[in-house]
Amino acid sequence: MSKSxxxxxxxxxxxxxxxxxxxxxPIGKLSPSDRxxxxxxxxxxxxxxxxxxxxQQMAERGAKVYMACRSGIPEAGEKIKKASGSNLVEMLxxxxxxxQSIKRFIAKVKEEGLQFDVAVFNAAMVPSGSKKTEDxxxxxxxxxxxxKFILVNGLLEAGAFKAGNSRIIFVNSESHRTARxxxxxxxxxxxxxxxxxxxxxxxxxxxxxxxxxxxxxRRQNKETFKYGIFALCPGPVNSNIAREAPKIFMPLLKLIFxxxxxxxSKAAEPVMYLACSPSLEGKSDVYLHLMQKKxxxxxxxxxxxxxxxxxxxxxxxxxxxx
Numbered sequence: 001m002s003k004s005x006x007x008x009x010x011x012x013x014x015x016x017x018x019x020x021x022x023x024x025x026p027i028g029k030l031s032p033s034d035r036x037x038x039x040x041x042x043x044x045x046x047x048x049x050x051x052x053x054x055x056q057q058m059a060e061r062g063a064k065v066y067m068a069c070r071s072g073i074p075e076a077g078e079k080i081k082k083a084s085g086s087n088l089v090e091m092l093x094x095x096x097x098x099x100q101s102i103k104r105f106i107a108k109v110k111e112e113g114l115q116f117d118v119a120v121f122n123a124a125m126v127p128s129g130s131k132k133t134e135d136x137x138x139x140x141x142x143x144x145x146x147x148k149f150i151l152v153n154g155l156l157e158a159g160a161f162k163a164g165n166s167r168i169i170f171v172n173s174e175s176h177r178t179a180r181x182x183x184x185x186x187x188x189x190x191x192x193x194x195x196x197x198x199x200x201x202x203x204x205x206x207x208x209x210x211x212x213x214x215x216x217x218r219r220q221n222k223e224t225f226k227y228g229i230f231a232l233c234p235g236p237v238n239s240n241i242a243r244e245a246p247k248i249f250m251p252l253l254k255l256i257f258x259x260x261x262x263x264x265s266k267a268a269e270p271v272m273y274l275a276c277s278p279s280l281e282g283k284s285d286v287y288l289h290l291m292q293k294k295x296x297x298x299x300x301x302x303x304x305x306x307x308x309x310x311x312x313x314x315x316x317x318x319x320x321x322x
Contacts, residue, residue, distance in 0.1 A: 026291040027273065034276040037062035041275070042116045044094065044151075045123025047072025050171065050237050052080070053264035054120055054271050059084035061276065066114070067091045068105065068123075096123055096147035097133045099322045102154065110158035117162060118275045119155070121148050122171040126202055130193045135320045138190050140198070144205040146188065149212055149313045150322075156220075165281070167228040169274050170213050174233045174289055175203030177297040182208065184308050188316040208309060210287075210296050215306030217284045225282055230274045231296070232288040234267040 041058045045051040046067040059065050059080055067077055069091060077091040092108065095101035124144045131139040137146060152168065155161060161168065179200070193201065210231055217229040270288040280286065287296050299305065 024290055024292040027286075027288060027293045028277060028279060028291075030269075030273055030276055034278065035062045036118070036276060039117035040064045040066070040115060042066045042068060042119040044068045044096070044121050047076035047091075050234060050264045050267055050271075051120075051122040052076060053268040054122060055089070056080045056084050057265070057268055057272050058118070058275065059086040059089055061272075062086075062088075063118070064088040065090070066116070068094045070095045094151075096143045096151070097139050099135050099147075099150060099317070099320060102147055102150050103322065106151070106154040106158055106160075109155060109160050115160055115162050116155075116166060118167045118169065119152075119161065120169045120171065120271055120275065121152065122271075123147075124171065126198060128195050129198065130191065132190055135322070136190065137188055137316075137320075140201060141188060141205055144202070145208040145212070146313060146316065148209060150317060152216065161227055163226045165228075167230065167275060167280070168216070169271060170209055170229075170231040171271065172210055172213075172231045172233055172287075173203065173206040175199070176207040176210050176300060177203075179204040179207040179297075179299070181299065182211070182305060182309065184312055187309075187312050207297070207299060210300035211302070211305050211309050212313070214285065214296070214300060215310050218303070218306065219310075221284050225284070227284065228274075228280055228282075228286075229284045230280075230286045230288075232270045232274060233290070234270055235262055235290045237262055237264055237267040 036058055039062075041055075041063040043051050043055045043058065043065065046055040047069040051067075051069075055065050055067050065080070065086075065088060067080070067089065069076065070093070073091045073093060077089050081087055081089050092105060093101070094105040125140060127140050133139050133142050135142065148170065213229055213231045217227075220226045220229065270291050273291065274280065274286065274288065287294055295301070
């Protein structure tokens with residue numbers, strides 16, 4: 001696969017559109033009887049876009065849904081209650097650009113004794129350029145990768161997942177395939193960059209997330225099956241993920257998104273399949289592109305990379321003072 005496929009906004013957009021028209025062999029299809037009644041679900045970044053659609057569809061299928069968001073509280077939750085006809089919807093505050101906020105969220109989950117049958121780690125961002133967080137990391141690196149490492153591991157330690165049947169789902173991207181090799185020596189080191197480098201870095205951080213997902217499954221399911229750990233690329237979604245793009249490009253982006261990109265409700269299909277399908281009971285390590293099952297890129301499957309990334313990520317969190 002060409003290294004240039006996802007390394008700039010134009011090629012990434014074009015290839016995302018082409019992906020929608022390429023022939024796919026679907027892994028399966030949910031039926032109306034594939035419900036989530038009696039189950040508790042968590043969805044991050046669910047106040048708008050894809051996350052909102054996932055939370056709404058989970059509520060429609062009978063789940064108790066916790067929407068973990070930085071903003072839109074309580075308005076987004078009230079909208080989902082109205083649209084789904086379910087009152088089993090709650091919102092929890094979390095800011096993934098702040099380790100302190102993540103720690104508070106984990107503490108609240110533990111304090112309330114919450115346990116999730118399904119957790120969808122959807123929140124991500126595409127900034128206009130580099131920006132340093134209060135923890136000293138690049139914002140896109142922290143939100144799109146490191147925060148998930150901290151949050152998922154913290155929730156596991158807090159006993160927030162039910163061993164034996166919980167599903168942990170990461171919303172990822174096919175752009176991980178064209179990312180450069182992982183630079184472990186400089187992982188997490190803040191560097192200035194402009195919009196021209198954002199898309200290639202986005203794919204790089206999505207590669208880190210896939211490497212983490214694979215390593216997480218190795219560690220948790222080593223001796224016996226504990227959790228279904230899945231990842232997916234929903235394809236191009238007509239959402240507000242590019243809200244920080246330069247204003248001059250916004251009219252064109254809105255036009256392209258509206259014509260060619262999938263609606264959030266359609267893009268939620270592979271997420272909902274991973275969350276609900278009875279065919280995935282007792283299984284892990286499934287990666288979907290749209291609705292087709294694939295192997296991740298070889299860089300994401302490398303065992304030594306998984307070990308090194310885990311170790312380096314722990315070191316970064318410790319060095320940040322948390």
